[in-house]
Amino acid sequence: MKKLLISAVLLVGLSFSAYGQKRPPAPPHPSKSQLANSKASELDKRYRTEKKLILNHPLATKKMKNDQLKALNVRYQNEKKLLRAAK
Numbered sequence: 001m002k003k004l005l006i007s008a009v010l011l012v013g014l015s016f017s018a019y020g021q022k023r024p025p026a027p028p029h030p031s032k033s034q035l036a037n038s039k040a041s042e043l044d045k046r047y048r049t050e051k052k053l054i055l056n057h058p059l060a061t062k063k064m065k066n067d068q069l070k071a072l073n074v075r076y077q078n079e080k081k082l083l084r085a086a087k
Helices: 002-020 032-055 062-086
Strands: none
Touching (some): 032 062
């Protein structure tokens, strides 16, 4: 009886161990439009943070800030065009 109990506990323990090692199901792949939307929102977020950093810089002059904002806007527009072309 004792051997049966030990073997049953061992069997249950091993089955739980094997069950815990199974891989979870792979997450569904996002569609092309979802991927493009997430990239666009990521781009917008990065643009806003960079713009805020430029505007709040303590040592930059107005002319320097304007030049940096123009360059940032050009880069942002180019990346937006690339995203739209990829759709």
